[in-house]
Amino acid sequence: DVKVTQSSRYLVKRTGEKVFLECVQDMDHENMFWYRQDPGLGLRLIYFSYDVKMKEKGDIPEGYSVSREKKERFSLILESASTNQTSMYLCASSYQDIQYFGAGTRLSVL
């Protein structure tokens, strides 16, 4: 079974803090994705990566950056957290068109 692990289920941070969300997959997938999910808006793609050290902007990259130093790990970085980044963050990896998701990190920025 594919396993996508997100480092935290719940996270509470202060405005202005630098926040790291970590995601690890164990199936050697090339493609990895970060989404945020908000009520009524579905999933919105923040960034994705097709390979190590490669990243591409999704639909809503503003305020975020990513890092992919190793194939299995894809990190989402909030350089200076703001209250409007309070959300559920979902990481996924994909193989043959199908995406496999982690359990999600619910981030609250106070």
Place this chain on the structure above:
Amino acid sequence: SQQGEEDPQALSIQEGENATMNCSYKTSINNLQWYRQNSGRGLVHLILIRSNEREKHSGRLRVTLDTSKKSSSLLITASRAADTASYFCATDAHGSARQLTFGSGTQLTVLP
């Protein structure tokens, strides 16, 4: 932008009944997928239907695709309380099989 839009937004049925959810999309696709999300968890892939297919079955799930109408439906037969979840359609709207665009989902509640 929202490529897939599910309808209805919420659906409540009794155990044993069938549940039908619809998805509409705007541009041409290579495939359409349905995912399920239990409350507060990640999404789980249910079924994929390619643009040259019209119908696909998997257990109690039946998916149809009408590319002329740019729409798909997901039917869950003989629903169970454990089917209570949000259901999302996803399309590879960017023309790349690696990116998906998700709709805002249908919240299904199955009452025991």
